Amino acid sequence: MTARRALLAGIFASLALPRSPAVARAAEVRLAVAANFTEPARVIAARFEVATGHRAVLSHGASGQFVAQIANGAPFDVFLSADASRPIQTEAAGLSAPGTRFTYATGRLVLWSRTPNLVDPRGRVLSTGRFEKLAIADPKTAPYGSAAIETLRRLGLEARLAPRLVRGASITQAYQFTETGAAELGFVALSQVINHRRGSRWTVPASLHSPIAQQALLLKRGADNPAARAFITFLKGPEAQAVIRRYGYEAS
Amino acid sequence: MAEVIWLTVKLAGVTTILLLILATPLAWWLARNRAWWKEVVGAVVALPIVLPPTVLGFYLLLALGPDSPLMRPLQAFGVRTLAFTFEGLVIGSIIYSLPFAVQPIRNAFQAIGDRPFEVAATLRASPLDAFFSVALPLARPGFLVATILTFAHTIGEFGVVLMIGGGIPGETEVLSIEIYRLVEALEWDRAHQLAGLLLVFAFAVMLSLLLIERRTGRLRP
Structure with a gap:
């Protein structure tokens, strides 16, 4: 099954990408991004592409609807939710790569x-x-x-x-x-x-409410995708965290 | 849940009644006028069919908001904005469903043709008399279709209410919004119940429309 999928992915990649040795390892990561994180996600994705040579495709929408779509086989590798409860639920439903949930930004x-x-x-x-x-x-x-x-x-x-x-x-x-x-x-x-x-x-002082933690997850579909793994690493890195802070979030 | 359903039915009912009153003279004028530029008006009336409801809703939010010149006369009476009110939703729904009321009535008026009115005129019926005793009865199927379509379209209205409603229980929180919220909150069981209800309702509406069409088609010579 995985071998077949890898083969298919290879065929598609060779169709989609120009034939140059430099991009032979480049892959694509599909991101489901909570609407409130649209702007920073665009900036981070652009820098991620420059830094790694991978491609990032962003979909923006409501977090709850993304969960419904992911549960029904939507083709996303990474889920950037607007909250923590939906990633927790997604994880509990076995739709993610285990142990990959983390807080990428805290809202004010x-x-x-x-x-x-x-x-x-x-x-x-x-x-x-x-x-x-x-x-x-x-x-x-x-x-x-x-x-x-x-x-x-x-x-x-x-x-x-x-x-x-x-x-x-x-x-x-x-x-x-x-x-x-x-x-x-x-x-x-x-x-x-x-x-x-x-x-x-x-x-509003952060002490007046529980933290608005926005969590991310590597989804099952992205578990074997090097670009997805690379994006998670990049999102945790100093460059992405600086962008997140600049947009008014507390970085993790 | 009962409150949400009742509010939705109330909104659709009030909208339908007001819209029929408003659409009838408009449809009559569009059907009987021969000037080419009447189609400019016709196109404006038809806009809500192709405009995304969120676009309509966004403009309505601005039009009903405190900065709008349309709101200035009302502000003299202490009404700052009509957004987030039932009255605001009625205005939005009337605009949103306008083509679904005007189009069937206009078609019905046009299908009558000139002949019955010429006959009425030779019988010395005044134009107003002819309108009430000839045009309205002959256009009855058009009114029936307009009523059903307007009511159903308003029941299913989402984008406009989402943009100007503000989700106030008992005032602006209607069925489609509630379904959206339930899906967002991952309460899929309750979302299923309401969505199923809407599905059955929509099917009943479409079926009755087709049956009306079949009957009136058969009545024609």
Whole structure:
């Protein structure tokens, strides 16, 4: 079975790649990347290609849907999830190469508004401010959403602000709601607003919620793929970790 | 779960009623007007068929948001935005389902032709009278198809609600959104139940449409 697959992979590789001895060892890694990690993943993939000569093909989407797709045979080698629970589940379902799960980035939660001076540096606006809507990511499916709820609970504001919450399907949507002003305030990811000079924000202390660990996995399909192994190594390396930090995550 | 289903049916029902009222004069005008440029209007009406719902939803989010000139008159009454409200979803659904109401009614009006109206005119029926006593009854199958299509299309609406809903239980959280959330949360059993329900519903809709078509086809000489 493996021999046949290797043979097929060889045939496809020889079809797809130009005939030069330098790329004879180059392979392709297919990545399922959580939508919130799109930008850094692109940069990391580009540097990975330069550094190793392998090719990285990125698919972006919702983590939960990737799990559904992977469970049904989707052709991914590596899974970069937006949380830890889905990789844990994927691992438990026997869909990954054993012992390859690790945290590649830790997200930071930010209370953000596009209105200057609305959010004060300590987030008091939550208890005193005049606002109609506070956007969060769905706490049931997005780790940034559950972190937002935990923060509100810790501040003793959960019940009081519940009627003002609007839930985006993802952290991207929570950001969209806030960016368009439809919601005046939003709990978003630091990575989404790190380059914004306008607006106002409060970076929520990490002590107010459990860590937003984004975990990666080498999937079964990628276990024998040298490019997939190389990507995992590269992702753990200093170059990739520097990119991750630059985008507002804490590196591991 | 019952709340989600009820809200979805309510949204589809309200949308269907309002849309039929709105689509009828529009379809009549499109069917009877002879100017070529009426098709510009026809094309605008048909846009939601080809536009991705997320595009429509994104524009709606901007149009119903606090910066929109459309919202300014309402802001005088203390309504800051219509995003995240049931009313906002109704507006979105009306736009989203517009072609599914206008097209069948327009086709039905066009199929009548000029003759019945000429006869009505010789019998001294006023144009308004002719519209109610000739056009509407003859176009009944078109209205039936429009009603079913609009209702069903709104039940299955996803992208628009996703973009402007904000997932507020009892207000904007509808069936398709709930299924999306359940899949995302890996609660596949419950997702299966709701998805199965939608599948049966969609099949019933398509079957009834085909049966209507068959019957009206047979009625024609």
